[in-house]
Amino acid sequence: MIYAADYKFRRQGILISSRIYIAIALLVAAIFSPLPLSSIPLALLALYLYLWWQPISAISSLLLNYFLFFALAILFQPIVGIFFPLLISVPVLVSVNHALLQTSATLRYRESGRNRSPTGICTIMFLIPLVILVISALLSNLTLTLACLISASYLGILLRKVIRGMPSKPVEEIRIQQRMVAGTKTNLQLKLNSRCKVGGILFVESSHEWLKLRPTKLLLDAKELQIDVSLSPPLSGPSTIKFRAYAIDQWGLIQLQFELEPLSLHIIPRARYAAWLARKYLDEAKTGSLPLASLPMALKTSSLSRTGIEYYGSRLYQPGDSLRHIDWKHSLKFNKFVTKEFAQSHGQSAMMLINLAVSDEEEADKLAYKVIVTAISLAQEGIPVALAAYDHEDVRLTTPPLQPRELVVRSLELTQQIVAFINPVRYLSPPDIARLRANISRVKFAQSEASKVLLQLLQLEYRTLDNNARLNPATKALLEALAKEKRQVNIVLISHHNHDAEALAFDAFSFARKGHAVIEV
DSSP: OHHHHHHHHHHHHHHHHHHHHHHHHHHHHHHHSOGGGTHHHHHHHHHHHHHHHSOOOHHHHHHHHHHHHHHHHHHHHHHHOSSHHHHHHTTHHHHHHHHHHHHHTTOOOOOOSSSEEEOHHHHHHHHHHHHHHHHHHHHTOHHHHHHHHHHHHHHHHHHHHHHHHSOSSOEEEOOEEEEEETTOOEEEEEEEEEOOSSOEEEEEEESSTTEEEEOSEEETTSSEEEEEEEEOOOTTOOSEEEEEEEEEETTSOEEEEEEEEEEEEEEEOHHHHHHHHHHHHHHOSSTTOOTTOOOSSOOEEOTTOOOOSEEEEEEEOOTTOOGGGBOHHHHHHHTSOEEEEEEOOTTOOEEEEEEOEESSHHHHHHHHHHHHHHHHHHHHTTOOEEEEEEOSSSEEEEOSOBOHHHHHHHHHHHGGGOEEOOOOOOOSSOOOHHHHHHHHHHHTTOOSHHHHHHHHHHHHHHHHHHHHHHHSHHHHHHHHHHHHHOSOOEEEEEOOOSTTHHHHHHHHHHHHHTTOEEEEO
16 A cells, blocks of 8 residues: 555656646747747747646646647757757647546447447547648648657557456456346345556446446456345346446556356246245145245235224325325325225135236246245145136136145146136226226216216226126126125135236225225235
8 A cells, every 4th residue: 555655646746747847838939939939939838737726627637738748859959959859849748648638538339330449539649640641741741740750659669568468358257156036135245357468447347137236447556356146036037247337547548348158047936946835835734834834025905995993004195095094284284185094804715816817927926926835825724715817718626725734736737727818908006996996976966068078088997997897707707706705705806907907906995895804916
């Protein structure tokens, strides 16, 4: 640390000395230049001092210093001859080098068809002396020609150093293997060993939405780099994870594009994991001896359940809500009526309403996992559970309340009946039946003709949803299972809301009003 601080201090001292040197050189050029031309170095001196005191950007500082390298050679040529101005201009390259280092820190990678390509700064730095060389040839100015050759030589030395010190893959990944259940989330730490001898910046980019990297920008000065990874792979995720990586040297001249493969995944399907949990449960004789059988997602009581025993949450007041359940504290705070909601799942049997229709393998895997783990969770609690399963065509199964072991066995069998189909209809969100009913109640009190027409439209929408729900296999399965139960139950919905989206929304509202608790997994 002491050596690094000392090196930084010396480097800063050299930079300040170079800047003072440039200012003095411009002042001397103004003094000894012919009177008509003395205003040019004075204007350059004023601009240089202003940008030193109030810098605009790193690129502007770089271009100004690079321009002053050629300008000093031209300004001192009438004073000291052809060759000596070059000796005066060479120290300016110290400031040019520092400006290059500052500019490279602000660069971003750009897509390129080649693994190794020059950056925009590199192109500009070589293009400027090339243009000046053409001008010097037209003017027959030997001093300017030699200045161009010196600048090109300086850039060539830097390029050679970068190419030799920066291999095509400047970091080496340390590969790790990870076993994960599809859809679960974990955090990992990846390590990279730097092979770059000239320093620079490394950019890493994830190719997958379910995989996040932090940080995405690292300095290549350290020998060992660390990247924190947060991932939740789907069933169809790749076994070998690849990152797109880009590296830029510390002078910002060359960009490298390459791939990193630091992670190998073994993705376990959710359905396979859930089936293992079910078999483990069935092998155990006592209820509750399976510590792994926990439901990763909460069973949420539908917002349509307005009465019950346990406080669940709060929402805005709607017509039909009991005045006894108004939350006066929150109502005063928000200046709107807020009513309390209660879960009513205590002391009742349950019914699992399962939609076996999915659109792809990923949804099939999620559905099987939800069905089995929900069945295990309810079985561990010793709750009698009836099953009602359907697909996009018809009802496939309804049962009376089952005992825990039989419930798990039948749930395992149900996962074998999952079917995939192509649904041409896409739902942005299911209809809000409670809000529709509340709007109908409000409009009934209005007397205008427009309100009457609106009331007819709202009632038409409600009747259409009602008729469609009655024809849907979801409602048929639900009614068949309730006919066997003949009492209030907790309805547990497990569906991907494809063909049954509107029917489930209407049924949840309808059966919640009849006293059934509606819970969605």
